[in-house]
Amino acid sequence: MDPHLLRTYVTVARLGSFSEAARELGYTQSAVSQHIAALEQDLGAALLTRRPVAPTPAGARLLEHAGPLLLRLDAARAEVVRMAAAPEQGLTLAATSTALTPRTVRALPVAGVTLAVLPRDEVPAAVATGAADLGLVDGLAAPSDPLRLPDVAPLGVRGLAEGPVAVLLAEDHPLARRPGLRLGDLVDARWIDAPDTGLPLARLRAASGTSGFRPAVRYDGTDLRTLTALVAAGHGLALLPRWAAEEARGTVAVPLTAPRVVHRTELLHTGTLRGPARTLAAQLDVTRS
Template identity: 70%
Template sequence: MDPHLLRTFVAVARLSSFSAAARELGYTQSAVSQHIAALEADLRTELLTRRPVAPTPAGARLLEHAGPLLLRLDAARADVLRLAAAPPGRITLAASPLAVGPRLLAALPATGVTLRVMPPDAVPAAVAAGDCDLGLVDGPAAPSDPLRLPDVAPLRVTGVGEEELAVLLPAGHPFAGRGAVRLDDLADARWLDAPDVGLPLTAARRALRYEGTDLRALCALAAAGHGLVLLPRRVAEAAGAGVCVPLAAPRLVHRTELLAPATLSGAAAALAARLAAGSPYDS
């Protein structure tokens, strides 16, 4: 299966338009149509309906495979280029918002680093594809257990920190005076839906949805009663709003992991070593 044809198919399916895909990819509309026809001929099935433009059942199934396949190809290309290239003078570090903590701040050199803050789900792909040299990603986990990360490419994963979790409540909440709280006690509570920064709770009832990475705004929403939020205790306590109550059960921690490609040298290797130095959580 030709990856160029697959990329064209993904673009057409995402944009629901042959002409829009042609503009995005820099092709003529005729070339895009030829790509789709060639891919359909190769697979011997129709992948897209034409009016409207939408994936057929076979096309929808191909889309499920296309993202991981194309990302693997990008990761392989980036890995080979790292071997061929001289050690870069600058480092690009991807980090999820809650991974920007004391360890990272202490390890960063004064110059030579670009820090890109992005949603946790985007960090592994950014490192695998070579868009970033290193990544820091976070999430809830049982103590000493690794995070469940997408299998985007062979990456070296090192646990670099675990912290206590807490729930941020509005001041008038019935549990605001407790010394600790169990998630079971909050089974009927509504939680802020913050996919780019909040820690996920799969069975939680959702209230307001917050699409952003500003932790102060997230904490202000929780303090104002728009929904509860689960955060590292240091973040909840530093919010300056609402009431921070430690999580007693289930036994979870906020875990941060360092993601690095298999081939690492120069300034990126030095920064990775500083981030991992002294960590008891290597995985």
């Protein structure tokens, strides 16, 4: 399967238009049509309906494979290019907002760092494709268990830290004076779904074995202060690392007592670490908590 044809197909399916795909890819519309026809002939299946332009069942299945396949190709290219290139003096670090603990921030070099705060699922891809030299991801896990990361490419993973988590509530919330809270008692509470800032509700459902934790508000962003402001205003609860919850104004952080889970932070990299990336990784190892 020709990856160039596959990229064209993914673009057409995403945009729902041959002409828009041609503009984005820098091809003529005729060339895009030829790419799709060649891919359909190669696979022996129709991949798109034409009016409207949408994936067929076979095309939808191909899309599920296409993303990881193309990402692995990008990752392989990036790693080979990185190995052949001269070491750079700068460093790009991709991180989730709550992976940037105070200890982690203090470990950063005083100069030469580009910090990109990204959604959780985008950090592994940024490292795999060479957009970032290192990645910091975090999430909810059982003690000593690794995080469940997207299978984007072979990545080196180092566990950096595990810490307690807390439920963040508005100061006047009825549960704000509790010494501790069990996750099972909060299944039907009002929650803020902030998958790229707070600990994702999907992980709460998995940890509790229920289908509860329905969101009252959805926040698609990575700004921790926005999430804590929503909690302070009474829009719902959030689960955060305790260090982040205790710093939020107008809120109360109540320790989560059950189930026994932790906030885990991991460092991601590709290949052998060199230069500034190796130095920072070593410094982060030293500052483990």
